[in-house]
Amino acid sequence: MADKVLIYSRFPKTMMARFAERFELLDTGGKKATEAFSADELGGIRALLTAGGSPLGAEAMDLFPKLGAIVCYGTGYDGVDLNAAAARNITVAHSPGANAASVADIAMTLMLATTRRILVADQYVRSGDWAASKQSPMMRPQAGMPGRRIGVYGMGEIGRKIAARCAAFESEVGYFSRTKYDLPYQYFPTLEALADWCSVLMIAVRAGAETQHAVNADILKRLGADGYVVNISRGSVIDEKALVAALTDKTIAGAGLDVFEKEPHAPDALTALPNVVFAPHIGGHTLESHVAMQGCVLANLTAFFEGKPLPYAVKSA
Amino acid sequence: MADKVLIYSRFPKTMMARFAERFELLDTGGKKATEAFSADELGGIRALLTAGGSPLGAEAMDLFPKLGAIVCYGTGYDGVDLNAAAARNITVAHSPGANAASVADIAMTLMLATTRRILVADQYVRSGDWAASKQSPMMRPQAGMPGRRIGVYGMGEIGRKIAARCAAFESEVGYFSRTKYDLPYQYFPTLEALADWCSVLMIAVRAGAETQHAVNADILKRLGADGYVVNISRGSVIDEKALVAALTDKTIAGAGLDVFEKEPHAPDALTALPNVVFAPHIGGHTLESHVAMQGCVLANLTAFFEGKPLPYAVKSA
Numbered sequence A, B: 001m002a003d004k005v006l007i008y009s010r011f012p013k014t015m016m017a018r019f020a021e022r023f024e025l026l027d028t029g030g031k032k033a034t035e036a037f038s039a040d041e042l043g044g045i046r047a048l049l050t051a052g053g054s055p056l057g058a059e060a061m062d063l064f065p066k067l068g069a070i071v072c073y074g075t076g077y078d079g080v081d082l083n084a085a086a087a088r089n090i091t092v093a094h095s096p097g098a099n100a101a102s103v104a105d106i107a108m109t110l111m112l113a114t115t116r117r118i119l120v121a122d123q124y125v126r127s128g129d130w131a132a133s134k135q136s137p138m139m140r141p142q143a144g145m146p147g148r149r150i151g152v153y154g155m156g157e158i159g160r161k162i163a164a165r166c167a168a169f170e171s172e173v174g175y176f177s178r179t180k181y182d183l184p185y186q187y188f189p190t191l192e193a194l195a196d197w198c199s200v201l202m203i204a205v206r207a208g209a210e211t212q213h214a215v216n217a218d219i220l221k222r223l224g225a226d227g228y229v230v231n232i233s234r235g236s237v238i239d240e241k242a243l244v245a246a247l248t249d250k251t252i253a254g255a256g257l258d259v260f261e262k263e264p265h266a267p268d269a270l271t272a273l274p275n276v277v278f279a280p281h282i283g284g285h286t287l288e289s290h291v292a293m294q295g296c297v298l299a300n301l302t303a304f305f306e307g308k309p310l311p312y313a314v315k316s317a
Helices: A013-020 A039-043 A082-087 A100-115 A118-126 A157-168 A191-197 A217-223 A240-248 A287-305 B013-020 B039-043 B082-087 B100-115 B118-126 B157-168 B191-197 B217-223 B240-248 B287-305
Strands: A004-007 A024-027 A047-051 A069-073 A091-093 A149-153 A172-176 A200-203 A228-231 A254-257 A276-278 B004-007 B024-027 B047-051 B069-073 B091-093 B149-153 B172-176 B200-203 B228-231 B254-257 B276-278
Touching: A013 A024, A013 A287, A047 A287, A069 A287, A082 A091, A091 A287, A100 A118, A100 A157, A100 A200, A100 A228, A100 A254, A100 A276, A100 A287, A100 B100, A100 B118, A118 B100, A118 B118, A118 B276, A149 A157, A149 A191, A157 A172, A157 A200, A157 B157, A172 A191, A191 A217, A217 A228, A217 A240, A240 A254, A276 B118, B013 B024, B013 B287, B047 B287, B069 B287, B082 B091, B091 B287, B100 B118, B100 B157, B100 B200, B100 B228, B100 B254, B100 B276, B100 B287, B149 B157, B149 B191, B157 B172, B157 B200, B172 B191, B191 B217, B217 B228, B217 B240, B240 B254
Parallel strands: A004 A024, A004 A047, A047 A069, A069 A091, A149 A172, A149 A200, A200 A228, A228 A254, A254 A276, B004 B024, B004 B047, B047 B069, B069 B091, B149 B172, B149 B200, B200 B228, B228 B254, B254 B276
Antiparallel strands: none
16 A cells, blocks of 8 residues: 655645556645645644645644644755754755756846846837837836846755856945855855845845844845845745835835745735746656655655655754 | 037937037937038038947938048947948047946846846736745746856956956857957857857847848747846847747847847837846946046047047047
8 A cells, every 4th residue: 555645735736646656636726735735634634735834733744643744845844843843753854956947047037127127128029118118117227137136035055056056247246144154255244234235135035033034124225226025935034014015115126036925915016016037836846846745745755654764854853 | 710510410418518518519409410511511510420330321421521530439330331422531539448348247147137027027026926836837946146057148347347257147148249368258159059048148249241130030039938038138139020020929038139120119019028027228227437438539639639549539440
């Protein structure tokens, strides 16, 4: 009999095909687990697969008395209550680094699209305004990448890949993280100092209680009227209300956002703004990134059911 | 009395302010020179400033019997008949390299925006389709940058900057140019071979008679159904009709275009396509690029009126 895995979050069916070859999947299809399956079925569950950003606390864990492994699809595991898991002897695992390049690339895409105003540019050509030689204030020359000061918030695998890419664009790179690393970029001891220095703030920090709303009205003000913010981490790191205000009153010049506080919802006040480029949380959304993340999931689940240590277990609980 | 310079192409007035401090400008404002000024006025013109892509042949040169210098704003000078200029002892000068980083950056912007489908992504969020969990075939995962084969056509300053940036994205880089250089990228002896190998063709070659329609139906077919073409050079390098056909029948996956055959006009059949990202020839359009190009123009004009060799003269005529 195949080992059973509860699919706790909503994933595309095509994506689940590779897992279904090895495990019996109980797919909630986005419904509550208790609505999708009987208490009896849930009682036998030893492993579940979830999106790391989806809330998964003590109460949910208690639905599965035999649960031994929570496997997150992707790098993040901010939705999982690590203390509650540890108290129940549940191992939490993820897919570290598997999507780092893909996420770093969406950060670069959003930064370039925002600073070079590519949405406005595309519309200017498509609408015929260019052919009609209509003036467009939004198409005035902007600062480019050489010499631009890019501030990277968080220096994990994604932050390092963003920094390396920005350096190739002849930009200056600075960063703030809890730890100062041996890297060829300027270290700033606080987020405030980084925001004062840089003109683009790239948010690549791991989400959690200590980074909740770290990018607030004060930080945005420090970025200034020529400043941009790009977020490919989690929506929770930015105070979204403060961001809407800063974009509306031109406290900052623009933003590129792949993540939001309440996905898949982005506030109307935000999506109405012309100086933002949006993406629907597609940072890790490339073919090779999915293959790599699926590889981590399979390795984690296989090891668990064989009674071995999970290769990509989250280190500290 | 200040030296007179005829402004032969249409430039923003704000951009001319720096030149007006040093020279007396006769600005055609985009009109024909003979309509804007009397034959007498034109007869005294010794230097003119033009956009390098604007046609400027023997007949036009003969309007200015005293013309000694044609100064192009930007890197290109493909609109200028070099043989006609040489026959009249007119020096042609440009702004080499001044906008190379800015143009390379728009190439990267267009490649990333096209391959990661950022226009569709932005619209998917803004329209509310994401919030409504609507399926979007255009939002399926695509190949990312690591391991992607990028073919650079032309290895001048812009091509080299594109190649360096792509390498930082962990892509493989190949190139075709008349000359094989000592560079850490794979050299292909023909454009056909490069197109067979790569999945993104970045056009960075200098425009001219020998590159006219070099990217034709055959080259596009070699790129294949997963292939993209990005053009930041000149519209003349691509057979635009063949491109429209290839994009329409999915011979290739998409395109990113900053330049067109008949600017500022882009054909309706092209601008109606969803798998293209457009920009209105803004490659060199950054603040620092304009400052650098203006520096070259001032240096060229100053040297000319002082009777010295022009520092950025076009080498071969």
